[in-house]
Amino acid sequence: MGSKKKAVRVRDLKPKKKCCRKDLRCMRCPVVVHRLRKLDVDEMNRKQIQKAIKKARAA
Numbered sequence: 001m002g003s004k005k006k007a008v009r010v011r012d013l014k015p016k017k018k019c020c021r022k023d024l025r026c027m028r029c030p031v032v033v034h035r036l037r038k039l040d041v042d043e044m045n046r047k048q049i050q051k052a053i054k055k056a057r058a059a
Contacts, residue, residue, distance in 0.1 A: 010036055010053060025057045032056045 015030035025032050035056040041049055 027053075027057070029057075 010027055010033075013028050013033055015033040016026070016028045019029050019031055020026060032053075036052065039052055041052070044052065
């Protein structure tokens, strides 16, 4: 995830039907997508977005 545009796209991904519940959740996990949609990603810089994605993926 090198640019802000790619990081912003994560929030618009279609989530999978069922969560995998592994140690590190995948990007399309419904939980990760929901957590990122709750955040205001447009106001964040790239570093803050990366940190938010990392936190959302932590199980």
